[in-house]
Amino acid sequence: MCPMQSKENAEILLEYCARTLPTDTMARLDAHVAMCSSCQQELAAQRQLWSALDEFDAAELQITPDFDRRLYARIEAEGRDPFWVRAWRSVFVSGQPRPWRPAMTMALAGLATVALIFVQFPGSERTVAPGAPPVATISDEGATVEDAALKTATVDKLEIERLDTALEDLEMLQVLGTKTGVGTSNKL
Amino acid sequence: MSVAAAIEHDAQLMLRVREGDTASFAQLLDRHRVPVIHFVYRMIQNQAVAEELAQEVFLRVYRSRATYEPTAKFTTWLFRITTHLALNWIRDQKNERHQQSLDSEAPEGTAPLQVADHLPNVEQSMVRTARMEEIRRAILALPDKQRAAVTMHKYQEMDYSQIAGVLKCSESAVKSLLFRAYETLRMKLAHLNRGVSE
Ligand SMILES: [Zn+2]
Numbered sequence: 001m002c003p004m005q006s007k008e009n010a011e012i013l014l015e016y017c018a019r020t021l022p023t024d025t026m027a028r029l030d031a032h033v034a035m036c037s038s039c040q041q042e043l044a045a046q047r048q049l050w051s052a053l054d055e056f057d058a059a060e061l062q063i064t065p066d067f068d069r070r071l072y073a074r075i076e077a078e079g080r081d082p083f084w085v086r087a088w089r090s091v092f093v094s095g096q097p098r099p100w101r102p103a104m105t106m107a108l109a110g111l112a113t114v115a116l117i118f119v120q121f122p123g124s125e126r127t128v129a130p131g132a133p134p135v136a137t138i139s140d141e142g143a144t145v146e147d148a149a150l151k152t153a154t155v156d157k158l159e160i161e162r163l164d165t166a167l168e169d170l171e172m173l174q175v176l177g178t179k180t181g182v183g184t185s186n187k188l
Numbered sequence: 189m190s191v192a193a194a195i196e197h198d199a200q201l202m203l204r205v206r207e208g209d210t211a212s213f214a215q216l217l218d219r220h221r222v223p224v225i226h227f228v229y230r231m232i233q234n235q236a237v238a239e240e241l242a243q244e245v246f247l248r249v250y251r252s253r254a255t256y257e258p259t260a261k262f263t264t265w266l267f268r269i270t271t272h273l274a275l276n277w278i279r280d281q282k283n284e285r286h287q288q289s290l291d292s293e294a295p296e297g298t299a300p301l302q303v304a305d306h307l308p309n310v311e312q313s314m315v316r317t318a319r320m321e322e323i324r325r326a327i328l329a330l331p332d333k334q335r336a337a338v339t340m341h342k343y344q345e346m347d348y349s350q351i352a353g354v355l356k357c358s359e360s361a362v363k364s365l366l367f368r369a370y371e372t373l374r375m376k377l378a379h380l381n382r383g384v385s386e
Pocket residue numbers: 001002003004032033036037038039040
Protein backbone atom coordinates (compact mmCIF):
# COMPACT_ATOMS: atom_id res chain seq x y z
CA MET A 1 0.00 0.00 0.00
CA CYS A 2 1.23 3.48 -0.83
CA PRO A 3 2.19 5.54 2.25
CA MET A 4 1.09 8.71 0.47
CA GLN A 5 -2.57 7.69 0.79
CA SER A 6 -2.78 8.94 4.35
CA LYS A 7 -0.97 11.53 6.46
CA GLU A 8 -0.12 8.99 9.16
CA ASN A 9 1.58 6.78 6.63
CA ALA A 10 3.22 9.65 4.81
CA GLU A 11 5.16 10.31 8.02
CA ILE A 12 6.97 7.05 7.43
CA LEU A 13 8.60 8.57 4.35
CA LEU A 14 10.47 10.99 6.63
CA GLU A 15 12.04 8.04 8.36
CA TYR A 16 12.60 6.33 5.06
CA CYS A 17 14.36 9.44 3.80
CA ALA A 18 16.51 9.58 6.94
CA ARG A 19 17.17 5.80 6.49
CA THR A 20 16.23 5.17 10.11
CA LEU A 21 13.67 2.40 9.55
CA PRO A 22 14.30 -1.30 10.24
CA THR A 23 16.04 -3.05 7.35
CA ASP A 24 13.02 -5.12 6.28
CA THR A 25 10.75 -2.04 6.23
CA MET A 26 13.39 -0.18 4.24
CA ALA A 27 13.53 -3.01 1.71
CA ARG A 28 9.74 -3.14 1.39
CA LEU A 29 9.58 0.62 0.81
CA ASP A 30 12.50 0.50 -1.65
CA ALA A 31 10.46 -1.87 -3.76
CA HIS A 32 7.32 0.27 -3.53
CA VAL A 33 9.03 3.61 -4.15
CA ALA A 34 10.68 2.24 -7.28
CA MET A 35 7.24 1.94 -8.87
CA CYS A 36 5.28 4.79 -7.24
CA SER A 37 5.53 8.30 -8.68
CA SER A 38 3.76 10.08 -5.79
CA CYS A 39 6.19 8.56 -3.30
CA GLN A 40 9.10 9.47 -5.57
CA GLN A 41 7.88 13.06 -5.74
CA GLU A 42 7.47 13.26 -1.98
CA LEU A 43 10.92 11.82 -1.40
CA ALA A 44 12.56 14.11 -3.92
CA ALA A 45 11.02 17.13 -2.21
CA GLN A 46 12.13 15.93 1.20
CA ARG A 47 15.67 15.20 -0.04
CA GLN A 48 15.91 18.65 -1.58
CA LEU A 49 14.81 20.19 1.67
CA TRP A 50 17.29 17.99 3.52
CA SER A 51 20.18 19.24 1.42
CA ALA A 52 19.00 22.85 1.67
CA LEU A 53 18.98 22.50 5.44
CA ASP A 54 22.54 21.16 5.24
CA GLU A 55 23.57 24.60 4.07
CA PHE A 56 22.67 26.02 7.45
CA ASP A 57 25.95 24.77 8.72
CA ALA A 58 26.70 25.75 12.29
CA ALA A 59 30.07 24.00 12.06
CA GLU A 60 31.43 27.28 10.76
CA LEU A 61 30.43 28.95 13.99
CA GLN A 62 33.56 30.02 15.83
CA ILE A 63 33.01 29.36 19.51
CA THR A 64 34.76 32.07 21.50
CA PRO A 65 38.04 30.69 22.86
CA ASP A 66 37.36 31.74 26.44
CA PHE A 67 34.04 29.88 26.68
CA ASP A 68 35.37 27.37 29.21
CA ARG A 69 37.26 29.99 31.19
CA ARG A 70 34.09 32.07 31.57
CA LEU A 71 32.11 29.02 32.60
CA TYR A 72 34.64 27.96 35.23
CA ALA A 73 34.77 31.55 36.52
CA ARG A 74 31.00 31.41 37.03
CA ILE A 75 31.21 28.04 38.72
CA GLU A 76 33.94 29.37 41.00
CA ALA A 77 31.92 32.50 41.77
CA GLU A 78 28.96 30.33 42.74
CA GLY A 79 31.23 28.36 45.01
CA ARG A 80 31.93 31.62 46.84
CA ASP A 81 28.21 32.31 47.41
CA PRO A 82 27.24 32.56 51.09
CA PHE A 83 26.82 29.16 52.72
CA TRP A 84 23.05 29.49 52.99
CA VAL A 85 22.63 30.14 49.26
CA ARG A 86 24.63 27.01 48.52
CA ALA A 87 22.78 25.07 51.22
CA TRP A 88 19.42 26.24 49.90
CA ARG A 89 20.48 25.30 46.40
CA SER A 90 21.52 21.83 47.43
CA VAL A 91 18.27 21.39 49.36
CA PHE A 92 16.20 22.54 46.43
CA VAL A 93 17.96 20.65 43.70
CA SER A 94 18.09 17.48 45.71
CA GLY A 95 16.92 14.20 44.32
CA GLN A 96 17.77 12.15 47.34
CA PRO A 97 16.47 12.58 50.85
CA ARG A 98 19.34 13.26 53.20
CA PRO A 99 18.79 13.56 56.91
CA TRP A 100 20.20 17.07 57.26
CA ARG A 101 18.20 18.54 54.41
CA PRO A 102 14.81 18.95 56.11
CA ALA A 103 16.60 20.40 59.14
CA MET A 104 18.49 22.85 56.96
CA THR A 105 15.28 23.88 55.20
CA MET A 106 13.53 24.40 58.52
CA ALA A 107 16.46 26.41 59.86
CA LEU A 108 16.56 28.65 56.77
CA ALA A 109 12.80 29.09 56.79
CA GLY A 110 12.99 29.95 60.49
CA LEU A 111 15.75 32.50 59.89
CA ALA A 112 13.74 34.09 57.09
CA THR A 113 10.56 34.26 59.20
CA VAL A 114 12.30 35.81 62.19
CA ALA A 115 14.06 38.32 59.95
CA LEU A 116 10.81 39.23 58.19
CA ILE A 117 9.02 39.78 61.49
CA PHE A 118 11.91 42.01 62.57
CA VAL A 119 11.58 44.07 59.43
CA GLN A 120 7.84 44.48 59.84
CA PHE A 121 7.73 45.06 63.61
CA PRO A 122 11.15 46.33 64.55
CA GLY A 123 10.05 47.66 67.95
CA SER A 124 7.56 45.05 69.12
CA GLU A 125 9.68 42.14 70.18
CA ARG A 126 7.02 40.75 72.46
CA THR A 127 4.80 39.77 69.54
CA VAL A 128 7.75 37.79 68.24
CA ALA A 129 8.98 36.55 71.55
CA PRO A 130 7.05 33.39 72.48
CA GLY A 131 9.50 30.53 72.38
CA ALA A 132 12.32 32.76 71.16
CA PRO A 133 14.58 33.57 74.11
CA PRO A 134 17.27 35.59 72.26
CA VAL A 135 14.66 38.12 71.12
CA ALA A 136 13.27 38.46 74.65
CA THR A 137 16.79 39.16 75.93
CA ILE A 138 17.27 41.91 73.37
CA SER A 139 14.09 43.70 74.54
CA ASP A 140 15.40 43.79 78.10
CA GLU A 141 18.56 45.59 77.14
CA GLY A 142 17.04 48.76 75.77
CA ALA A 143 17.49 51.01 72.79
CA THR A 144 21.13 50.35 71.89
CA VAL A 145 20.53 46.65 71.50
CA GLU A 146 17.32 47.41 69.64
CA ASP A 147 19.37 49.43 67.13
CA ALA A 148 21.68 46.51 66.75
CA ALA A 149 18.70 44.26 66.17
CA LEU A 150 17.44 46.64 63.51
CA LYS A 151 20.81 46.56 61.80
CA THR A 152 20.74 42.78 61.89
CA ALA A 153 17.25 42.88 60.46
CA THR A 154 18.45 45.09 57.60
CA VAL A 155 21.27 42.69 56.87
CA ASP A 156 18.81 39.82 57.05
CA LYS A 157 16.51 41.66 54.67
CA LEU A 158 19.32 42.03 52.17
CA GLU A 159 20.11 38.36 52.55
CA ILE A 160 16.46 37.50 52.01
CA GLU A 161 16.50 39.49 48.79
CA ARG A 162 19.49 37.47 47.61
CA LEU A 163 17.69 34.35 48.74
CA ASP A 164 14.72 35.39 46.62
CA THR A 165 16.97 35.77 43.59
CA ALA A 166 18.46 32.36 44.20
CA LEU A 167 14.97 30.94 44.60
CA GLU A 168 13.75 32.38 41.31
CA ASP A 169 16.73 30.80 39.63
CA LEU A 170 16.08 27.50 41.31
CA GLU A 171 12.38 27.46 40.61
CA MET A 172 13.09 26.39 37.06
CA LEU A 173 15.44 23.67 38.19
CA GLN A 174 12.77 22.39 40.52
CA VAL A 175 10.29 22.31 37.64
CA LEU A 176 12.86 20.57 35.47
CA GLY A 177 13.71 18.21 38.29
CA THR A 178 10.06 17.29 38.68
CA LYS A 179 9.80 16.61 34.97
CA THR A 180 12.99 14.61 34.74
CA GLY A 181 12.39 12.69 37.91
CA VAL A 182 15.29 14.52 39.54
CA GLY A 183 14.36 16.29 42.73
CA THR A 184 10.85 14.91 43.00
CA SER A 185 11.39 13.62 46.49
CA ASN A 186 12.27 16.98 47.87
CA LYS A 187 9.39 19.37 47.56
CA LEU A 188 9.05 21.80 50.42
CA MET B 189 32.32 3.56 20.67
CA SER B 190 28.76 2.22 20.40
CA VAL B 191 25.79 4.47 21.19
CA ALA B 192 24.96 2.50 24.33
CA ALA B 193 28.54 2.71 25.54
CA ALA B 194 28.60 6.45 24.89
CA ILE B 195 25.44 6.96 26.94
CA GLU B 196 26.85 4.86 29.68
CA HIS B 197 30.06 6.84 29.57
CA ASP B 198 28.29 10.20 29.99
CA ALA B 199 26.28 8.94 32.93
CA GLN B 200 29.42 7.54 34.52
CA LEU B 201 31.20 10.85 34.07
CA MET B 202 28.31 12.68 35.68
CA LEU B 203 28.31 10.27 38.61
CA ARG B 204 32.01 10.96 39.04
CA VAL B 205 31.30 14.70 38.99
CA ARG B 206 28.83 13.99 41.77
CA GLU B 207 31.68 12.47 43.75
CA GLY B 208 33.65 15.68 43.30
CA ASP B 209 35.76 14.77 40.27
CA THR B 210 36.06 18.03 38.34
CA ALA B 211 38.12 16.42 35.56
CA SER B 212 35.03 14.41 34.63
CA PHE B 213 33.06 17.62 34.33
CA ALA B 214 35.73 18.93 31.96
CA GLN B 215 35.29 15.77 29.88
CA LEU B 216 31.52 16.21 29.76
CA LEU B 217 32.02 19.80 28.72
CA ASP B 218 34.41 18.69 25.98
CA ARG B 219 31.95 16.13 24.67
CA HIS B 220 28.85 18.32 24.69
CA ARG B 221 30.00 21.93 24.39
CA VAL B 222 29.73 22.08 20.61
CA PRO B 223 26.40 20.21 20.23
CA VAL B 224 24.78 22.37 22.92
CA ILE B 225 26.03 25.67 21.48
CA HIS B 226 25.09 24.62 17.94
CA PHE B 227 21.64 23.53 19.04
CA VAL B 228 20.94 26.81 20.84
CA TYR B 229 22.42 28.76 17.95
CA ARG B 230 20.09 27.06 15.50
CA MET B 231 17.15 27.68 17.79
CA ILE B 232 17.75 31.38 18.38
CA GLN B 233 20.30 32.28 15.68
CA ASN B 234 22.39 34.64 17.74
CA GLN B 235 25.88 33.46 18.61
CA ALA B 236 26.47 35.62 21.68
CA VAL B 237 23.16 34.61 23.23
CA ALA B 238 23.73 30.98 22.23
CA GLU B 239 27.01 30.92 24.13
CA GLU B 240 25.47 32.68 27.09
CA LEU B 241 22.62 30.17 27.29
CA ALA B 242 25.03 27.28 26.79
CA GLN B 243 27.01 28.56 29.78
CA GLU B 244 23.80 28.54 31.79
CA VAL B 245 23.13 24.96 30.66
CA PHE B 246 26.50 23.70 31.88
CA LEU B 247 26.23 25.74 35.05
CA ARG B 248 22.94 23.99 35.78
CA VAL B 249 24.45 20.62 34.97
CA TYR B 250 27.22 21.34 37.45
CA ARG B 251 24.78 22.57 40.08
CA SER B 252 22.69 19.42 39.74
CA ARG B 253 25.68 17.13 40.24
CA ALA B 254 24.81 16.30 43.84
CA THR B 255 21.37 15.05 42.92
CA TYR B 256 22.05 13.55 39.50
CA GLU B 257 20.55 10.11 38.96
CA PRO B 258 21.01 8.39 35.60
CA THR B 259 17.28 7.79 35.16
CA ALA B 260 17.22 9.14 31.59
CA LYS B 261 19.92 9.20 28.94
CA PHE B 262 22.39 11.93 29.83
CA THR B 263 21.92 13.68 26.49
CA THR B 264 18.12 13.60 26.86
CA TRP B 265 18.48 15.25 30.26
CA LEU B 266 21.05 17.72 28.91
CA PHE B 267 18.92 18.70 25.94
CA ARG B 268 15.87 19.00 28.13
CA ILE B 269 17.69 21.69 30.13
CA THR B 270 18.98 23.24 26.89
CA THR B 271 15.59 23.27 25.17
CA HIS B 272 13.91 24.66 28.27
CA LEU B 273 16.36 27.56 28.46
CA ALA B 274 16.19 28.26 24.72
CA LEU B 275 12.38 28.21 24.64
CA ASN B 276 12.26 30.45 27.72
CA TRP B 277 14.60 32.90 26.06
CA ILE B 278 12.49 32.89 22.88
CA ARG B 279 9.33 33.44 24.92
CA ASP B 280 10.90 36.39 26.76
CA GLN B 281 12.09 37.89 23.49
CA LYS B 282 8.63 37.54 22.00
CA ASN B 283 7.14 39.35 24.96
CA GLU B 284 9.64 42.13 24.47
CA ARG B 285 9.04 42.66 20.80
CA HIS B 286 5.54 41.37 20.28
CA GLN B 287 4.73 43.93 17.61
CA GLN B 288 7.46 42.97 15.22
CA SER B 289 6.70 40.43 12.57
CA LEU B 290 9.21 37.68 11.99
CA ASP B 291 8.22 37.45 8.38
CA SER B 292 8.59 41.09 7.45
CA GLU B 293 12.04 41.77 8.83
CA ALA B 294 15.01 40.10 10.43
CA PRO B 295 14.47 39.72 14.16
CA GLU B 296 16.21 42.21 16.40
CA GLY B 297 19.27 40.94 18.13
CA THR B 298 20.05 38.19 15.68
CA ALA B 299 23.41 38.33 14.02
CA PRO B 300 23.99 36.33 10.87
CA LEU B 301 26.44 33.49 11.13
CA GLN B 302 29.88 34.64 10.18
CA VAL B 303 30.90 32.53 7.26
CA ALA B 304 34.52 32.03 6.43
CA ASP B 305 35.11 33.68 3.09
CA HIS B 306 36.65 30.89 1.09
CA LEU B 307 34.39 31.08 -1.93
CA PRO B 308 35.88 31.70 -5.38
CA ASN B 309 34.01 34.90 -6.11
CA VAL B 310 31.87 37.57 -4.59
CA GLU B 311 28.75 36.72 -6.57
CA GLN B 312 28.77 33.11 -5.47
CA SER B 313 29.32 34.23 -1.94
CA MET B 314 26.36 36.60 -2.13
CA VAL B 315 24.09 33.92 -3.56
CA ARG B 316 25.12 31.58 -0.83
CA THR B 317 24.58 34.18 1.88
CA ALA B 318 21.13 34.97 0.50
CA ARG B 319 20.15 31.28 0.40
CA MET B 320 21.41 30.75 3.89
CA GLU B 321 19.48 33.79 5.07
CA GLU B 322 16.28 32.34 3.59
CA ILE B 323 16.87 28.97 5.20
CA ARG B 324 17.61 30.61 8.55
CA ARG B 325 14.47 32.69 8.35
CA ALA B 326 12.29 29.74 7.39
CA ILE B 327 13.59 27.79 10.39
CA LEU B 328 13.19 30.79 12.67
CA ALA B 329 9.58 31.24 11.57
CA LEU B 330 8.59 27.71 12.63
CA PRO B 331 6.58 27.40 15.83
CA ASP B 332 8.99 26.92 18.75
CA LYS B 333 8.33 23.24 19.38
CA GLN B 334 8.56 22.37 15.69
CA ARG B 335 11.83 24.27 15.47
CA ALA B 336 13.20 22.40 18.46
CA ALA B 337 12.09 19.07 16.96
CA VAL B 338 13.63 19.82 13.55
CA THR B 339 16.87 21.02 15.11
CA MET B 340 17.19 17.86 17.14
CA HIS B 341 16.15 15.57 14.28
CA LYS B 342 18.05 17.14 11.42
CA TYR B 343 21.12 18.56 13.11
CA GLN B 344 21.58 16.62 16.35
CA GLU B 345 20.53 13.41 14.58
CA MET B 346 18.38 12.35 17.50
CA ASP B 347 15.78 9.65 17.00
CA TYR B 348 12.06 10.08 17.69
CA SER B 349 12.17 8.49 21.11
CA GLN B 350 14.96 10.77 22.27
CA ILE B 351 13.23 13.88 20.92
CA ALA B 352 10.04 12.72 22.65
CA GLY B 353 12.06 12.39 25.85
CA VAL B 354 13.38 15.92 25.56
CA LEU B 355 10.06 17.51 24.59
CA LYS B 356 8.11 15.38 27.04
CA CYS B 357 5.61 14.18 24.49
CA SER B 358 4.78 10.94 22.69
CA GLU B 359 6.74 9.65 19.72
CA SER B 360 3.68 10.04 17.51
CA ALA B 361 3.46 13.68 18.60
CA VAL B 362 7.11 14.09 17.55
CA LYS B 363 6.37 12.50 14.16
CA SER B 364 3.49 14.86 13.70
CA LEU B 365 5.54 17.91 14.74
CA LEU B 366 8.30 16.96 12.30
CA PHE B 367 5.90 16.20 9.50
CA ARG B 368 4.24 19.61 9.80
CA ALA B 369 7.57 21.39 10.20
CA TYR B 370 9.13 19.77 7.12
CA GLU B 371 5.98 20.39 5.12
CA THR B 372 6.14 24.11 5.97
CA LEU B 373 9.85 24.29 5.23
CA ARG B 374 9.39 22.54 1.91
CA MET B 375 6.76 25.06 0.86
CA LYS B 376 8.83 28.03 1.97
CA LEU B 377 12.08 26.79 0.46
CA ALA B 378 10.79 25.12 -2.70
CA HIS B 379 11.94 28.04 -4.86
CA LEU B 380 15.55 27.50 -3.73
CA ASN B 381 15.54 24.08 -5.33
CA ARG B 382 13.94 25.40 -8.50
CA GLY B 383 16.78 27.93 -8.62
CA VAL B 384 19.33 25.15 -8.37
CA SER B 385 17.81 22.86 -10.98
CA GLU B 386 17.33 25.58 -13.56
ZN1 LIG C 1 3.61 5.38 -2.99
